[in-house]
Amino acid sequence: MISEQAWADAELIWDFHQMHHQPRPCSVAVGLGSHDLGVADTTVDLYRRGMAPLIVFTGATSPTTRARMPRGEAVHYRERALELGVPPEDVLVEPNARNTGENIRLTRALLEGAGRPIESVLLISKPYEERRAYATARKLWPEVEVICASTSMTFTQYVDSIGDPKLVIDMLIGALQRLTLYPAQGFLIAMAVPKAVTEASARLLAQGFTSRLVDAQAP
Structure with missing residues (x-):
C-alpha cells in the first residue's frame, strides 16, 4: 500500500x-x-x-x-x-x-x-x-x-495503465537520479531541481523506492 x-x-x-x-x-x-x-x-x-x-x-x-x-x-x-x-x-x-x-x-x-x-x-x-x-x-x-x-495524462492515470504503483514510483526516482548524475558525465545539461522535489525524492528513497537506481560510481 x-x-x-x-x-x-x-x-x-x-x-x-x-x-x-x-x-x-x-x-x-x-x-x-x-x-x-x-x-x-x-x-x-x-x-x-x-x-x-x-x-x-x-x-x-x-x-x-x-x-x-x-x-x-x-x-x-x-x-x-x-x-x-x-x-x-x-x-x-x-x-x-x-x-x-x-x-x-x-x-x-x-x-x-x-x-x-x-x-x-x-x-x-x-x-x-x-x-x-x-x-x-x-x-x-x-x-x-x-x-x-508526451501523452496527456495524470499520475493516477499512468499508474492505472501500468498497474504497479511501486514500479512507477521507482521509475520516477530513477529518472530523477539520472537527471542529477549524468551532467557530470557529459550526457546532458544540468537542470536545477527544486528543493521540494529533492526532499520528496529523499522521503521516497528512504521508503525503498530504489529498484531503478543506477550505480552512482559507474562511468
Whole structure:
C-alpha cells in the first residue's frame, strides 16, 4: 500500500519531470522508443495536427521490450504509425539506439545523412522522461530548438495503465537520479531541481523506492 504522503511526493516528482511545453510546428517529430506504444500514438496525433512534416522513431530493444517488440521499438512504432494512416515516406526509423543519448545522436546523424535541414525538434517521450530527454537533446544537439511532448495524462492515470504503483514510483526516482548524475558525465545539461522535489525524492528513497537506481560510481 502506498501511503498518502508517498503518493503526494510521487505526484510532485511526476509534475517536475514534465516540461509543460506548448506544442508548436517543428522541423521533425522524434518519438523515443520504449515499452509504451502511446508514444507512437501521441507522435502521430501531433503529426496529424500539423506539428511536424516528418516523423523519426528511434530505438532498438531492451530487456523490458524484447518480448513485446521483437523487431525493435522504432520498427514497432513505425508499424503503428502506418496502421494509423501516416504515409510511409513520412516515417523514418533509427533502429539501433539503446539509450536516450544514442536516440539523439543517431537520429541527428540519420537526418543529416538524409539531407534534411533541422531547426527544431518536437521530442515525444513517456511523460516522466520529458525533462531528461530535453536535457539530453540540449547537450547533444544544441543548435536546434527542442519542444517536449508526451501523452496527456495524470499520475493516477499512468499508474492505472501500468498497474504497479511501486514500479512507477521507482521509475520516477530513477529518472530523477539520472537527471542529477549524468551532467557530470557529459550526457546532458544540468537542470536545477527544486528543493521540494529533492526532499520528496529523499522521503521516497528512504521508503525503498530504489529498484531503478543506477550505480552512482559507474562511468
